[in-house]
Amino acid sequence: MTALALRFGPFAARLETSFAPLIAGLRLLYPPRAFAEESGFCDFRVAVAPGRGAHRWFRPQARFLLDGESPFKPLPADQALPMFEWGLNFAIAAQAHQYLVVHAAAIERGGRVAILPGAPGAGKSTLTAALVRRGWRLLSDELALIRPADRRVVPLARPVNLKNASIALMRGYAPDAVFSAETHDTAKGTVALMRAPDESMARSDEAAPVGWIVFPRWQPDAPPRLEPWSRAAGLMEIAHNAMNYSLHGAAGFALLADIFAASGCYRFTYGNLDDAVAAFAALASGAES
C-alpha cells in the first residue's frame, strides 16, 4: 500500500492505493512539487482499492473511495488512473462549495480568463489542450473554480482528459507533450491524459478575472466563426453547467451576473485546431472584443 499527498490548485488530496501503475501515472502527469508531505492537511481523503468478490480473480477491478465511501461502481483495474482523475472531479464538485464550480475549461492569456463551457462532444477538452500548447495558461480542463470574494478564477491545473480521436490528434499537434498510456473500453471510450504545461502548474496560485465566456462547438470542416452571443442566454447555460449554483443561491446569481456584465460572451464554431488557435489569439489581442 502506498500513501501520498497530491497538491493541485488550491487543494491537496491524500491518496492510498496498492495500484503501482496509478502511482507511476501520477508521477508522469504531475510535477515533483505536486507531491507533498503525506502528513500535511488534505482537503480530500481518497483511496483506489482493489475490487471485492469473485471479480478480483478473473477480472481485477479498482474502487474509488472518498472518505471511505465508494460513490461509483468499480471499474476494471486498468482504468485506475482515469478513475482517480474522475474521482477527484467528483470530490471537488461535491465538496468545494467555497467556489462556484462550473463544468467548463478555463484558460488565461494576458491576465484574462476565457471560460469554455462545453456539452459532451463540443470539443472543449481538445480545444483546451491545443490552446494551452500554444501560449494559453491552463487553469482547468474540466472544472472552473470561481471565487465569490473577487470573482476570479482559481487555477486547478491538472492533466487534460482526451478521448478517442482527440488523442491521436493531440499527439500530432503537440508531439513534445507528455501523455499517459491509453485506457480502452471506458465509459467514455478510449481515454488518455495529457500533462498540463509546467508553467501552468507552476502558477497554480495566480487567480485571474474572467475576460470572455466562449461556448465552443466543433464541426467537421467548419470554418472558424466567433460570434457574440446573448449574455442572458450564456448566463443560463453557465448556471446549468454549474455544479453547485443552487447552493450559492442569490449570491451565485449575482456572481455570474457580475461576471457576464464584465465579459464578452461568444459562440465559437471551428473545424480545425490551427484556425481555433488563431481565433483565440485574435480574441486575446482585442481584435474580436
Added chain:
Amino acid sequence: MTRQGARRIGAFVQWREWNGEIVAYNDRTGDTHHFADLAAWMFRLLATRAASEDAIAAAAASEIELPAAIDRAAAIARTLDLFARLDLIEAA
C-alpha cells in the same frame, strides 16, 4: 390575486438586463429565468413600477411593437400568468 389588480415583480427577485433580454433569479424558488421580447419588456415594466393588466396593455400599445399576428391582450395575459406561475409577481 385578481387579474385587474396592480402587480409588480417581487423584491425577492434579482435581475439583470442585457440588450433587451432579462435574466431573473427568484430567491423564493431558487429558479433562474430568461425573458426576451414582450416578456422582457413586461418584466422590466413590473420591476420598476406596479401596473394592472389594463395599464400594461396601455403602455404596450405605445411602447412596444408586436407582429401583427399576435393578439396583444392575449399575449399580455399569458405572460402575466407565466410570471404568476413562476412566483415572480405579487400584488402591489
